[in-house]
Amino acid sequence: MKKVWINLSMLLVVILLALLPLLFIQAEFGGADGAAEEAIQEIAPSYEPWFEPLAELPSETESMLFALQAAIGAGIIGYAIGIIRGKSSKSKA
Numbered sequence: 001m002k003k004v005w006i007n008l009s010m011l012l013v014v015i016l017l018a019l020l021p022l023l024f025i026q027a028e029f030g031g032a033d034g035a036a037e038e039a040i041q042e043i044a045p046s047y048e049p050w051f052e053p054l055a056e057l058p059s060e061t062e063s064m065l066f067a068l069q070a071a072i073g074a075g076i077i078g079y080a081i082g083i084i085r086g087k088s089s090k091s092k093a
Contacts, residue, residue: 022057022058022061025058025060025061026058033059
């Protein structure tokens with residue numbers, strides 16, 4: 001039972017280490033979203049966005065989350081390919 005609490009507390013610390021910098025870093029960085037917004041304002045100044053973002057994250061954070069998403073997707077695809085190759089090599093043997 002003690003080991004479960006240690007594992008859960010370590011998981012909580014890791015999650016906090018990942019989330020706290022995202023919430024407290026306040027910096028301005030230009031990116032594709034900002035350039036697109038400027039272009040839209042030039043083309044149609046009266047345009048109003050359909051939605052507002054839930055949280056304003058720094059562009060580095062958005063880049064990191066995109067890279068994480070790509071890494072998870074690559075891992076899933078690699079795992080699936082490994083399973084398929086493993087099954088085909090078993091059937092040949």
